[in-house]
Amino acid sequence: MIPSDSIPDIISNNQINVIRLVNPGYIGGGGSTGSGCIINKQYGLLVTNVHIANDIRQLNCHYLIKTSDNKIISRYRNGRVLYCEPYRDLALVSLEFTGSDDKDNELTDQFVLADQKPADFGEQLICIGYPKPYRLQSMTLGYVCCGRRTFNETMFSYSVSSFIHHSSGTISGYSGGPLIDEMGRLAGIHHIL
Structure with missing residues (x-):
């Protein structure tokens, strides 16, 4: 928690x-x-x-x-x-950092990756993303609802495996955003099913 x-x-x-x-x-x-x-x-x-x-x-x-x-x-x-x-x-x-005319790579931080163990049932996760059509970040908070699972993505003709099913709000534009654990580490990537 x-x-x-x-x-x-x-x-x-x-x-x-x-x-x-x-x-x-x-x-x-x-x-x-x-x-x-x-x-x-x-x-x-x-x-x-x-x-x-x-x-x-x-x-x-x-x-x-x-x-x-x-x-x-x-x-x-x-x-x-x-x-x-x-x-x-x-x-x-x-x-893409272009070099001479542009500033060098100016990134100041990166995510620390969580352990490779699956997220625990009931574990709380924070999700941050950029909801459409806004250009500001927002966040939701939720729980891991069940173990890793496979989902058949018919829109793109492939199956996606190893999902963390969580109860964070599913907001369009959050796809690709982080699922962050209690230590502030990257535990997964958000995908709206």
Whole structure:
């Protein structure tokens, strides 16, 4: 159980690790938005859902950085999709830092990954994401409802396995956002079923 007085600290320590992603070439050309999680600040690597990346090679990424005087500043970069694993609904994306005309990699933090053990039944998780159509983060809090399970995703013609079923609010735009445990670690990636 996450103590209620520690929830604001967990959120403020991790909000800069959550990225808003825009896929302008989503099915039907209408565009799509979701969230992503920074897992390696040195190389600008993040994870999101395959259904956000959806077989394109570039995403528009909006992220936050913390300055030396603790101010939060918004930044925009392109992201290149490096790898997609449809059976886990995970995509690996690299932020593109162009070099000379642009600032170097300015990411200031990344998620600490939780142990590989499955989340426990009844464990509380925090979910942070960018709900559509807003450009501000929000959060929900929920519990692990049952063990890992497999889901047949008919929209994209593949089965996705090893889901953590949780009771956090399912808000459009949260897909790809983090499920954070009581230690502030990345325990999973949000996907709306």
